[in-house]
Amino acid sequence: MSSIKTKQEDIIEEFSMFDDWMQRYEYMIELGKSLPIIDEKYKTEDNIIKGCQSRVWLYAEMDENQKIEYTADSDAIITKGIIAILIRVFSDEKPEHILEADTDFIDEIGLKEHLSPTRANGLVSMIKQMKMYAIAYNSQQNQA
Amino acid sequence: MINTSEQILDVEKIRQDFPILQREINGKPLVYFDNAATSQTPKAVIDCIVDYYENKNANIHRGVHSLSQIATDAYENARETVRKHFNAKSANEIILTAGTTHSINLVANGYSHFLKSGDEILVSAMEHHSNIVPWQMLCNKTGATLKVIPMLNNGELDLQVFDDLLSERTKMVFVNHVSNALGTINPIEEIINKSHKVGAKVLVDGAQAAPHLKADVQALDVDFYTVSAHKICGPTGVGMLYGKEELLNELPPYQGGGEMIAEVSFEKTTYAGLPHKFEAGTPNISGGIAFGAALDYMNAIGFDKIADYEMQLLVYATKALEEIEGVRIYGAKPEKKTAVLSFNIEGIHPYDIGTLLDKMGVAVRTGHHCAQPIMSFYKIPGTVRASFSFYNTISEIDVFISALKKAKSMLS
Numbered sequence: 001m002s003s004i005k006t007k008q009e010d011i012i013e014e015f016s017m018f019d020d021w022m023q024r025y026e027y028m029i030e031l032g033k034s035l036p037i038i039d040e041k042y043k044t045e046d047n048i049i050k051g052c053q054s055r056v057w058l059y060a061e062m063d064e065n066q067k068i069e070y071t072a073d074s075d076a077i078i079t080k081g082i083i084a085i086l087i088r089v090f091s092d093e094k095p096e097h098i099l100e101a102d103t104d105f106i107d108e109i110g111l112k113e114h115l116s117p118t119r120a121n122g123l124v125s126m127i128k129q130m131k132m133y134a135i136a137y138n139s140q141q142n143q144a
Numbered sequence: 145m146i147n148t149s150e151q152i153l154d155v156e157k158i159r160q161d162f163p164i165l166q167r168e169i170n171g172k173p174l175v176y177f178d179n180a181a182t183s184q185t186p187k188a189v190i191d192c193i194v195d196y197y198e199n200k201n202a203n204i205h206r207g208v209h210s211l212s213q214i215a216t217d218a219y220e221n222a223r224e225t226v227r228k229h230f231n232a233k234s235a236n237e238i239i240l241t242a243g244t245t246h247s248i249n250l251v252a253n254g255y256s257h258f259l260k261s262g263d264e265i266l267v268s269a270m271e272h273h274s275n276i277v278p279w280q281m282l283c284n285k286t287g288a289t290l291k292v293i294p295m296l297n298n299g300e301l302d303l304q305v306f307d308d309l310l311s312e313r314t315k316m317v318f319v320n321h322v323s324n325a326l327g328t329i330n331p332i333e334e335i336i337n338k339s340h341k342v343g344a345k346v347l348v349d350g351a352q353a354a355p356h357l358k359a360d361v362q363a364l365d366v367d368f369y370t371v372s373a374h375k376i377c378g379p380t381g382v383g384m385l386y387g388k389e390e391l392l393n394e395l396p397p398y399q400g401g402g403e404m405i406a407e408v409s410f411e412k413t414t415y416a417g418l419p420h421k422f423e424a425g426t427p428n429i430s431g432g433i434a435f436g437a438a439l440d441y442m443n444a445i446g447f448d449k450i451a452d453y454e455m456q457l458l459v460y461a462t463k464a465l466e467e468i469e470g471v472r473i474y475g476a477k478p479e480k481k482t483a484v485l486s487f488n489i490e491g492i493h494p495y496d497i498g499t500l501l502d503k504m505g506v507a508v509r510t511g512h513h514c515a516q517p518i519m520s521f522y523k524i525p526g527t528v529r530a531s532f533s534f535y536n537t538i539s540e541i542d543v544f545i546s547a548l549k550k551a552k553s554m555l556s
Contacts, residue, residue, distance in 0.1 A: 053511045054495040076493035
């Protein structure tokens with residue numbers, strides 16, 4: 001199993017321990033609070049993803065092992081909790097693996113509603129932006 | 145307190161009229177406090193739509209057959225109901241549109257033929273985007289200048305600045321009767337009077353006022369007044385533009401098509417008279433008829449009773465909300481607004497509150513409410529907005545308040 005898939009399975013298992021929505025959300029709020037915050041210098045207009053409801057900042061760098069490190073932030077804590085989950089899954093991964101992966105596990109942990117475009121919290125665009133970074137770094141690698 | 149409020153209206157009986165109020169959301173009874181976005185629909189209105197398609201469906205204003213006449217009569221009766229409700233002089237002054245946004249765009253498009261560079265139009269700082277953007281487009285097209293009537297910290301308009309802004313250059317003034325984001329009831333009588341003194345025309349967006357108070361367009365002497373049926377227990381996609389007959393006669397048609405013509409040839413087309421000049425194409429017939437049924441339903445309950453009852457809900461909810469530490473309510477005091485509470489809890493994002501309230505079955509609106517200038521004014525990303533209707537209850541407010549406390553403790 002790919003490393004991304006393993007991480008997704010781990011998350012599904014963690015969430016299966018919760019009995020109700022309240023525990024799930026309390027956990028997400030905790031995750032949101034513990035999210036390594038994006039470096040202030042990257043919290044720029046260029047890196048902002050404007051949702052109608054909440055805003056998201058996303059930045060990505062390629063490390064020496066040719067893996068992408070994502071950092072992000074949001075002004076809403078529940079959005080931040082979901083960002084933390086997405087970063088755990090996609091960060092420290094090679095661009096080609098990020099491009100192959102999907103986000104179906106979000107449905108399985110009962111958070112599907114947060115990835116709905118009508119929710120306008122910036123998360124749908126954030127995932128798109130994560131993939132865009134992967135495409136960009138991937139083509140950079142291929143050129144090199 | 146609880147007893148008196150229940151006595152103004154028989155709310156339990158009224159709630160039986162609304163099928164949707166019986167349903168659950170996320171396993172909890174629905175507490176619907178997003179009435180300023182759209183109101184729920186009583187059975188009488190739903191039945192009216194069903195009856196139309198089961199018994200009356202035909203195209204209107206054009207068939208010689210009986211069914212077409214039945215449908216036409218029902219549609220025109222609805223227009224008459226709307227006229228009566230807003231006390232317009234003539235049914236010619238009631239244009240049935242797709243809603244407030246459509247009504248505003250219709251007027252903005254018409255005035256693009258009359259305005260020129262050097263003219264000024266005033267718009268209030270607490271407008272919905274639909275009462276800002278069409279006028280910006282109008283200014284871009286004509287070279288007229290858009291000026292803003294600012295708002296004060298208490299959620300009211302700064303009428304002193306309004307006085308200063310008014311001049312013989314002012315051609316039009318746009319203001320909402322009630323603010324969608326804050327619920328403020330604006331002093332439109334004064335705004336209309338003063339605007340008329342300099343010869344400016346006034347369009348009042350009545351979308352948020354209509355559910356709570358009955359506007360008399362003749363008494364107000366307003367030039368244009370707009371309403372959406374879906375905020376007053378009617379269906380979506382239908383609404384009203386009221387305009388004084390002489391002004392509507394001056395305005396060129398908005399859209400060309402069937403229904404709006406008198407005679408057509410390839411050399412020249414003459415337009416139909418009012419109101420049909422502005423109603424090109426087959427309209428939302430069932431929606432128009434149901435709009436009339438919605439007004440009948442609300443008038444049977446009575447707008448005075450509705451206003452008194454909603455005020456009690458608002459006062460009760462305001463007091464309960466103010467007792468929660470860190471709450472800041474935006475906008476005017478209850479006596480100066482409709483049943484809307486726009487608020488934040490210190491250090492918590494409105495999106496988080498809205499998300500958790502939804503999990504507990506409480507529907508509120510969060511965000512900038514399509515009124516970003518107000519949010520910029522208060523320097524906030526948005527608010528949580530709870531908006532009440534006559535079918536809401538004190539016990540629902542109790543559910544909302546305890547859900548809010550729960551959300552706060554989870555998020556702090």
